[in-house]
Amino acid sequence: MSEIKAKLNAAVKDAMRAKDKPRLSTLRLATSALKQIEVDERIELDDTRVLAILDKMVKQRKDSVEQFTQGNRDDLARIELAEIEVLKEFLPQAMGEAEVEAIVQAAISETGAQGMKDMGQVMAIVKPQAQGRADMGEVSKKVKALLG
Template sequence: MSELKLKISAEMKAAMRAKDKARLGTIRLMMSEIKRIEVDERIELDDTRVLAVLDKMQKQRRDSISQFDTAGRQDLADLERQELEVIKTFLPQPLTEQELADLIAQAISTTAAQSMQDMGKVMAIIKPQIQGRADGGAVSKLVKAQLAG
């Protein structure tokens, strides 16, 4: 069993003991999404895949927050923010701008990328390194700027 999944399970038990309903609800959502994928694909998820699931859940929460804010539903936006904070506790430390710039520069030099046509090669190298630590869309924009400039 993956270490991250064990950590989530242990935190779920701790939230039950502490009677922290908000945290427990979010952790249960995380566990159910992991279990759903494991049952559908008949595999045991490793840490990388669990991180991908959590990263996707984080992105969904961010999208929901922006939509609820636009619609004036502060109550629902606040609920999503609480869930987002719980999910973030299981993700690795976000990359700094400098670390991200270094990763991009290294990937570009490794692939000898010259133009936008090489973007796929560059992103293929970067994506596993940023999983759960940076937003893929933002990284994609930075890579485009580097390759275009």
């Protein structure tokens, strides 16, 4: 079992003991998303895949916050923000901009990328290192800026 998945399961039990319903709800959403993929694909998830799923869940909630804020539904936006905070506990420490740039620069020199046509090769190297630790949209913009 993946280490992150084990931490999630332990956190579910702790939230149940503490009777923390909002936290428990968010944790159950995460564990059910992981279980759904395991059942559908008949695999045991590793930490890399778990991080990708949790990262996707955080991104979905950020999009929801934006939409709720535009629709003047601050009550719903607060709920989504609370869920983001719970999910972020299981993601690794976020990377700083300088660290992201260093990884991108290293990937560019490793692949010998010359222009935008080589972006896929660079992203293939950068993504496993930055997944769950940086917003991949921002990483992509950084790669485009450095290659463009």
